Amino acid sequence: MHTMENQWFTISVYSENHVGLLNRISGIFLKRHINIESLNVSKSEIEGISKFTIVVNTTENWTRHIVAQIEKQIEVIKAFYHTDEETIYQESALFKIASHLLFDERQIQNIIKESHAQIVTVSRDFFVLAKTGRRSEIDEMHDQLEPFGIMQFVRSGRIAVTKAEMPITALLAEFQQA
């Protein structure tokens, strides 16, 4: 892997749940003029500990620097970065589509079946499809549905778990000893 070539990295940050930390972390990207491609904040496997999942497209060298700067923030417990190969990752998308199309355009039913999308709700005027998967799969489904008219579309940030272990519990214990 070349450290000077751009590629996708998933940065995982375990932290205290603290007002202002998101600002502090995003500032680290801003300072280096690096775009955040996707960002997700949620609880983690450890009670009371938040997890940021941040996706960037940049060099490994930059990613390493950024992770070091993130880790340095007082409320951050640990930050990791991984390549796509090292993670299991997904995004989710919702498509809102006019209901009559479901009956007028037979092709739509095929798209739903083939893409393994879920119908979340159907009302008189619209229905909503949910699709979870890789970015490329969601993009493909979007391209297929677009000619028929999409009333609303939204896609979440990436969420990911790593193939390797993230020893946060052990780390926290160590922190508490120090």
Add this chain to the structure above:
Amino acid sequence: MKFDEFNHLAGMEPVKELQKKSESKKAIRISGAEAIIHCLLEEGANLIYGYPGGAIMPVYDELYKFQDQLHHVLTRHEQGAIHAAQGYARVSGKVGVAMATSGPGATNLVTGLADAQIDSTPLVCITGQVPRHLLGSDAFQETDIIGISTPVTKWNYQVTKASEIPEIIAKAFYIARSGRPGPVLVDITKNAQFDSLDFTYTPCKGVRSYIPVPKADPKALQQAADLINQAKKPYIVFGQGVILGEAEAELKAFVEKTGIPAAWTILGLSAMDSDHPLNVGMVGMHGNYGPNVLTNECDLLLAIGMRFDDRVTGNLDTYAKQAKIIHMEIDPAEVDKNVKVDVALLGDARETLSRLLPLCEENSHESWLAEFRAKDREEYEAVIKNDLHPTKEGLTMGEVIAQINEASGHKAVIVTDVGQHQMVACRYSKFRQSKSSITSGGLGTMGFALPAAIGAKMGAMDREVVAVIGDGGYQMTIQELGTIFQTKAPVKIVVLNNDFLGMVRQWQELFFDKRYASTIMTNPDFVKIAEGYHIRARRVDNRAELAGAVAEMMASEEAYFLEVKVEKEDNVFPMIPSGASVSDIRLK
């Protein structure tokens, strides 16, 4: 003129009664504003700098009540307050404290925060904020100082409830001073100052998500020792980390045992005796000739508490490529940031040096050291001789610094501003004691020196403090003469007046064909201005008077202002042009 107020400061002791309060651990019911005062006293901060205003008035009301125990220095601008707190912190090693009101008071702190952040100065800044219920309403003097200060603070926090105050201030002091130090800002809404709480104080001993000092790797220590023991041309470059970690004695012992020539960065100045036989001088853009050129000839570079700033390294592609590199660093994010290292020695420099010492063999490197001395002679002939013993009529900045060295017996704390005078002062000042050079390194903040010198004087009452300032930077915070007048702080102020923004003019001369765009200064009568503040003042424009004037200044028991008219278009050399290699440092 008497130094009443200043002597009062000098005699002030840490407060006994309050220390008892925390020992008793019995809660007392007090207001948030009063709690802030108790917290400061508990942390030993009995001298603080600031400026009042609406949103911080409850705290000032308490300061009034506690004025026998906690001295508040009213500066003339919040920037003055924070730079004074920085000067105080850097000379004393304690946490500096600055206080300001919301809105413009808070934003006036920002330059000082950025300066303290990049130069790792421990500060706690307390700002007032509009009441909780008005947050986000664009209330009078509301500004999002948390948002604004986030990138320039080590940590910041907005307190909206009185009950949070003791824990947050304890945490603020702990974070500011531990590990790699830095500025912390605590923004406190006005309702939290007015409301009551049950106050007890427990100093902060740790934050679970924060490791101030990373664990050392014992294997790396042995690897480093092996490299050091095998090296033929080892070279140490040390920086402010030695001062921040109070590792001066350990550095000296290490250098003397291993016989390795050692150079300092600008922020490492005074961490070793200037005349120590193994001190080879200063690295960097305007550093000494040998320390720069020989960076590219050593076989081992041992960096101690320095961060390979670009003013030190020049072009990274041609920096010490031939050498193995060892980096002693407390902040893991600094390792491999600018220069890829072979061995990283994480941890506090003092601890690392004392553990490394027994693993290293006694050694000397006479012929290698002689290479530095040979380069010194070249630099002397080309630069230093003309700076210190000029044959031309006009005064040089260098000879003024030499006079200050002489008259102060090398004992003064030298506080410098930013520009040519800074480089000259850093190059020619001689130091015998650590924490004797205070300058704005990473941010290069013009206007730093005058207020920082006030703080330095108050942080080292028994020492002479001399501020060396350019005519440009002086006028950025000249209002702090008012603080000197009011506190009677006996600061010595030397303005090296070349009627130019000299450093920028030098670049215009060398790299912009002498197009002096907006660098010519039409200056006021600086002596009259000082006299307007009742500060003794004198102007010198010839060599015959110089020594006498400097001696008079140093002998003065009160503050003293000395303007020296120097050559207008002198340049500072040696110089590494920006983007060039350390090997290509120019002597003219």
